[in-house]
Amino acid sequence: MRADRLISLVLLLRHRGRMSASQLAAELEVSERTVLRDIDALSTSGFPVFAERGRHGGFELLPGFTTDLTGLTAEEATALMSADASASLGMGSAFASAMRKVAASLPDEQRRVATSVADRVLVRPEGWLRDPERDEYLDVVQRGVFLGRRLRLDYEGRSGTPSVRTVDPIGLVYAAGHWYLMATVDGDERTYRVSRIRRAELLDDDARRSPKVDLGALWDAGRRRFRSSRDTVSVRLRVRPDQLDHVAATAIRVDETSVPHDGWIELDALFGGVAHACSTVWMLGDDCELLGPADVRAAVFDRAQRMMTRHAPHVRANT
Numbered sequence: 339m340r341a342d343r344l345i346s347l348v349l350l351l352r353h354r355g356r357m358s359a360s361q362l363a364a365e366l367e368v369s370e371r372t373v374l375r376d377i378d379a380l381s382t383s384g385f386p387v388f389a390e391r392g393r394h395g396g397f398e399l400l401p402g403f404t405t406d407l408t409g410l411t412a413e414e415a416t417a418l419m420s421a422d423a424s425a426s427l428g429m430g431s432a433f434a435s436a437m438r439k440v441a442a443s444l445p446d447e448q449r450r451v452a453t454s455v456a457d458r459v460l461v462r463p464e465g466w467l468r469d470p471e472r473d474e475y476l477d478v479v480q481r482g483v484f485l486g487r488r489l490r491l492d493y494e495g496r497s498g499t500p501s502v503r504t505v506d507p508i509g510l511v512y513a514a515g516h517w518y519l520m521a522t523v524d525g526d527e528r529t530y531r532v533s534r535i536r537r538a539e540l541l542d543d544d545a546r547r548s549p550k551v552d553l554g555a556l557w558d559a560g561r562r563r564f565r566s567s568r569d570t571v572s573v574r575l576r577v578r579p580d581q582l583d584h585v586a587a588t589a590i591r592v593d594e595t596s597v598p599h600d601g602w603i604e605l606d607a608l609f610g611g612v613a614h615a616c617s618t619v620w621m622l623g624d625d626c627e628l629l630g631p632a633d634v635r636a637a638v639f640d641r642a643q644r645m646m647t648r649h650a651p652h653v654r655a656n657t
Contacts, residue, residue: 343366343368343376344376344379344380346365346366347362347366347373347376347377347380348380348385348387348399350362350365350366351387351397351398351399352399355398356390356394356395356396356397356398357396357397357398358395358396358397359373359374359377359396359397361396362397377389377397385399386399386400387399388400473517473532473533473535474535475532475535475537475538476517476532478538478539478540479507479510479517479519479532479535479538480510481540482507482538482540482545483507483508483509483510483519485540486507486544486545486547487507487540487541487542487543487544487545488504488505488506488507488541488543488544488545488546489504489505489507489519489521489538489539489540489541490502490503490504490505490538490539490541491503491504491505491530491535491537491538491539492535492536492537492538493530493534493535493536494534494535494536495534500536503523504523504541505519505521505522505523505528505530506521506522506523506545506546506547507519507520507521507545507547508520508521508522508527508547508551508553508556509551509553509556510532511553511557513557516531516532516533517531517532517533518530518531518532518557519532519535520553520556520557520560522546522547525546527556527560529560565590565610568610568611569611570590570608570609570610570611571608571609571611571612571614571615571631571634572593572606572607572608572609573606573607573609573615573628573629573630573631573634574604574605574606574628574629574630574631575604575605575606575607575619575626575627575628575629576602576603576604576626576627576628576629577602577603577605577622577625577626577627578602578603578625578626579597579601579602579603580625581622581625581626582595582603582605584621584622585605585607585618585622585626588618588621589607589608589609589618590607590608590609590610591607591608592605592606592607592608593605593606593607593608594606604629612633612634612637615628615634616628616634616637616638616641619638620638620641
């Protein structure tokens with residue numbers, strides 16, 4: 339562990355320049371005394387680390403000191419430095435350490451460009467109002483995937499009734515703000531939303547799975563099967579222009595759009611059933627009108643009537 343820490347210390351100084359003992363201690367999650375011992379060890383080993391005393395002092399490497407490395411292009415380095423998806427898998431500190439090594443390996447100009455971009459890109463799973471789902475058993479599922487061991491899950495499907503199943507994990511997919519476990523049960527492929535797992539147990543048995551996997555291809559095939567299993571419906575909508583992006587993000591497909599004279603947009607959109615289409619109309623409120631088919635429009639109207647009845651003002655009797 340100390341060797342890794344010494345390397346991380348050198349890479350921090352290479353990447354950021356002068357840093358104080360307290361800053362290094364915070365980054366490396368050790369005490370300042372440990373940092374000072376590590377600095378002494380590096381100096382003894384011939385690394386050109388020197389101390390600058392004073393109010394703005396600290397430790398830094400002699401100008402021109404470089405570490406050998408990777409052959410990354412500027413674009414590849416920028417892409418790596420701007421990514422941080424590993425934090426939600428509990429690997430944030432390892433990812434940060436890896437990025438320090440990447441940054442330290444780059445020529446000065448490439449490092450300047452890559453770190454400048456990274457400083458201006460932030461990815462967060464939470465929105466303004468809604469926090470991300472808390473996947474209580476993601477760490478257990480992750481170990482099963484990484485170690486290649488079977489999992490016993492208590493899983494609550496769409497019906498709301500939990501059931502127990504033993505699965506052979508294939509991989510994890512993060513899509514549309516949710517983590518999904520791709521696995522097999524008795525050789526049949528299954529996909530489980532991790533937030534619906536009510537209990538997960540890592541078993542001692544090795545998972546029965548192929549040593550090679552194309553997770554992207556499996557995910558795409560699963561999406562196609564899911565879509566083909568649903569009774570889709572195509573509807574004609576009339577929406578305000580500022581709601582077009584919302585419809586495009588919600589529908590399976592937007593086929594055709596036109597702009598009538600009144601400034602509203604008419605479009606044909608494909609949805610995963612009548613309920614899916616109606617829920618989109620309800621979310622848009624009076625910024626949208628469902629023009630057809632007649633049975634889907636009638637379903638929206640019937641629900642509107644029930645809502646009006648349910649939310650009618652209460653009339654108090656005179657006393």
